[in-house]
Amino acid sequence: MKFRNIVLGLIITASSVVYAQDKQITQEEIWDGTFSQERLQSLQSLDNGKEYVVLNRENGTASIDVYDYKSGEKSRSLVSTNDLDEISSFQGFELSDDESKILLSTEVEQIYRRSSRGVYYIYDTADGSLIKLSDKKVQEPTFSPDVSKVAYVYENDIYIFDINSGEETRVTSDGEKNKIINGITDWVYEEEFAFVRAFEWNKNGNWIAFLKFDEEDVPEFSMDIFGEALYPKQEVFKYPKAGETNSEVSLHLYGLASEEIEDVELGDYEDFYIPRIKWTQDPEILSVQVLNRHQNKLDLIFVDAEDNEAEIVMTETDEAYIDVTDNLTFLEDNDFIWTSEKDGWNHIYLYDEDGELENQVTSGEWEVTNYYGYDKKSNRIFYQSTENGSVNRDVYSIKPNGKGKTRLTDKTGMNSADFSADYTYFINSFTNTETPYEYTLHNAKNGRLVRKIKDNSALLEKEEAYNFSPKELSTIEVNGNELNMWMIKPSDFDPNKEYPLLMFQYSGPGSQSVSNSYFGTNDYWYQLLADKGYIIATVDGRGTGLKGADFKKVTQKELGKYEVEDQIEAARVLGAREYIDEDRIGIWGWSYGGFMSSNAILKGNDVFSLAIAVAPVTSWRFYDTIYTERYMTTPQENPSGYDENSPINHVEKLKGDYLLIHGGGDDNVHLQNTMRMVEALIQANKQFDWAIYPDKNHGIYGGNTRRHLYTKMTNFITENL
Missing domain, CATH: 3.40.50.1820 (Alpha/Beta hydrolase fold, catalytic domain)
Structure with missing residues (x-):
């Protein structure tokens, strides 16, 4: 009798295994998160290069936690809602340059793909105090370099909040929906040039450069939002369809000492775009990218804020079009790094401060797919590329003279890196057709593995029951x-x-x-x-x-x-x-x-x-x-x-x-x-x-x-x- 029960048990067990392997996936499982992968959320390196922060949420608590790169151990929390009386949660954060203060976003509502507005608080990491930036829902708040002020946009106008005095200064006053926008982009810039904040503090915090969009002549588009009310709501916004009138964009400088706005004349341009502005290492020199409407000619212009003079330092042309990126990087002497497809493949180039080409850093019939930055100490540029085939990505470092190239990843698949602030370490995320995301810590000098951080082995175990193809x-x-x-x-x-x-x-x-x-x-x-x-x-x-x-x-x-x-x-x-x-x-x-x-x-x-x-x-x-x-x-x-x-x-x-x-x-x-x-x-x-x-x-x-x-x-x- 016992033997018969054992045999019957083995048969039942074997049948269960066969059944489990033949389990059919359902729509419910696809969309309820059953197969979601674990990720590292809101990862950001601290300036010391030894620690990083992650936004964690647990049991209704939001906290910005600090972890040691090398050990992976949590050392402390920069802020936790358990310690705050004023707010119970926050959706995102931004650290000041010196990491002494944190902007916490609450009550965030989405506008378009990249834009949002919310109520923000300023948290002081030294004394734990919390200051409300404004009772209003504002856009794109950003600390000044000395962390004494925050600039933001409200209803298409720029404001500056003084953290110590609590005083608010209105920089512009002509903002109006569907007419004038100051400091943030219009719909088409946001969607196609992929940025929202159109103002920038300079290095010393005494200038703010900003874009103004005059969209009064741009045709309007409207759509009904039905919602649950008795009458639908009509959304009306400016949307320039192909061949129609764009916003008239202009560049301006606001001097904090003079409290005056200066208009910047960039040159004899008609029907153009300004897809990027960025201050150089020289606090008086602003870089501006001007693109013609056909987007096949781009001028890099330096604007001297002191005397309000503009000079073209480099021009790039293409028979088809030029892709706009965020790869422009200024070195201490204002030499700059740039990426371009000028030789038929996307590569890294080094220019001097006058816009003269010093060196093509990378070359070959492959693409640079991500530019991670330049480390002065090691004199190396870090990037991602398709050198191992167009379906793969690897992380490399190279000297600005194009020598000493080092492959920092060794697994075949999609590798991407997040570097510590001092380029001592990088966290590599890896996946291929057989492997869900794996996160590992590596030495940035040679790519050597330091430790494993996180993988999705639990997901692979779960999927075994389905016998996926x-x-x-x-x-x-x-x-x-x-x-x-x-x-x-x-x-x-x-x-x-x-x-x-x-x-x-x-x-x-x-x-x-x-x-x-x-x-x-x-x-x-x-x-x-x-x-x-x-x-x-x-x-x-x-x-x-x-x-x-x-x-x-x-x-x-x-x-x-x-x-x-x-x-x-x-x-x-x-x-x-x-x-x-x-x-x-x-x-x-x-x-x-x-x-x-x-x-x-x-x-x-x-x-x-x-x-x-x-x-x-x-x-x-x-x-x-x-x-x-x-x-x-x-x-x-x-x-x-x-x-x-x-x-x-x-x-x-x-x-x-x-x-x-x-x-x-x-x-x-x-x-x-x-x-x-x-x-x-x-x-x-x-x-x-x-x-x-x-x-x-x-x-x-x-x-x-x-x-x-x-x-x-x-x-x-x-x-x-």
Whole structure:
């Protein structure tokens, strides 16, 4: 009897193991955080180079905790809400340069993608005192270098708060919504030049340089926000669509001693952008980047604040466009480091203080993908690059003369670094297709491992029950190019069977969707589809990044031509494989990817039988000036480039199943794109499916939204592909 029970127990156990390995992933698990990876949140090095801080939240308490780099031990807390009576929590923080004070953000509300406003407090780390910056919700508060003041923007005007006296000085007084903006960027600058704060303290704290945006002549865009009230609310904001009037931008200097504003004349420019301002190591010299509207000529200008004179020190030109970055770094003697694609690949260059080229620091048929900084003590520049293949990243150091290059990471995959303030250490985050994020501490001199910090081994253990399929990296020959590709197959894949194929892509200029990295959230959705018998693949075609300027910029003036040709041809090549059913190939994408998937099912109607487009651009005439004109010039100059590759002009070619999805509150790619596409399809008598998510922005999220959206897409795929 005992023997029989043991055997029965073994059978039950074995059955449980088999069942566990065959566990099917669900939509609930994908979106409830079941497979989320552990990260290091708000990591920031302290100036001593020996410690770093992390924002921790536990049991309703928020604290900024200090850890020792070498040991990993927590040494103290800079601040904890347990010790504060005035506030119970805070969302973010900013340390002053000398780390004596901290700005704590509370009641933060999002405005657009990068902008927000909130109520801020100033915490003194020495005596534990807390001062409220303002009763108002303000934007972009920033300490002065001597930490005696905080400058911020409220209702489009700049203010300065004196911490000791509590007095507030109003710097500008002409700010007005949809007319004049001081010290922060307008919508299109924020979205496309990726910055919000448009004012900068100089090194001595006696000057503030700031940008003013006169957007009175910029056309307005409006959208209804339905909410829960009886009447909807109308949001009206300035949005310059391609070919329309931009804000008139100007540069100004505010002298704290004189309390006067000086206008800066940069030169004989018309219809231009100022995408960056930055003070140099000389407290009287401000650097300004001026970009023409076509974005193919950039002047680096030095402005002498004392005599208000501007001088061009360097000019860069490109037949297509110039990418704006934050890589400009000034050394103590005002020599500066710059990155450029001038030799066909993105590399690091060293210039003297007069703008004369001293040396091209890096070179080769690979891209510098991140510039981390320069360490004076070791005389080394630290950067990330694709030297080990375009789907991988590694961290390197090199001397400004281009010699002594040292590879600081040794695992093949995606490596990125966060350096200590004195460049003694760096925390490396690593992932590849088999490894969720791992965090390790290394010596910055030689890359030697100091200690392991955090990994996601618990996630890997959890995933064992699901028997997930690997993400297979490879290349595919398409239109004369070796294109990067990943593929996920069903876990019970049989090469002798035929499977339907779903392709995903983004394809925007300079983007990358194929990399040697672990599953993201969408990859778990692809596992769900793989469990249902689908193969999923992504191909990075021409126009995507990290394979040289020529490969990236071939799409200039013709967005949606070569990228679409590559997706159609890639589908044909994959459809010829014995295990793929060439009559059941679908494609989907979001934003630029939605533009692409729409074009693909129209222009490739003999290849694709299904497409899903989420928040798509359907005509580049509807999108903003800075992004669109960078690649297309204006519609007045290039009407055929705009119209011949816009899905809205090819609706009569629709044969397959098409699903359109958009957020009703999308301030970026406006719902107008989908509404105009819908009307064109109706007038062409084409049947399709569509869904609008009320008040949701370009990301279409919040509450149960993502789960609903992906369930809808899953059902559409399983019913039609």
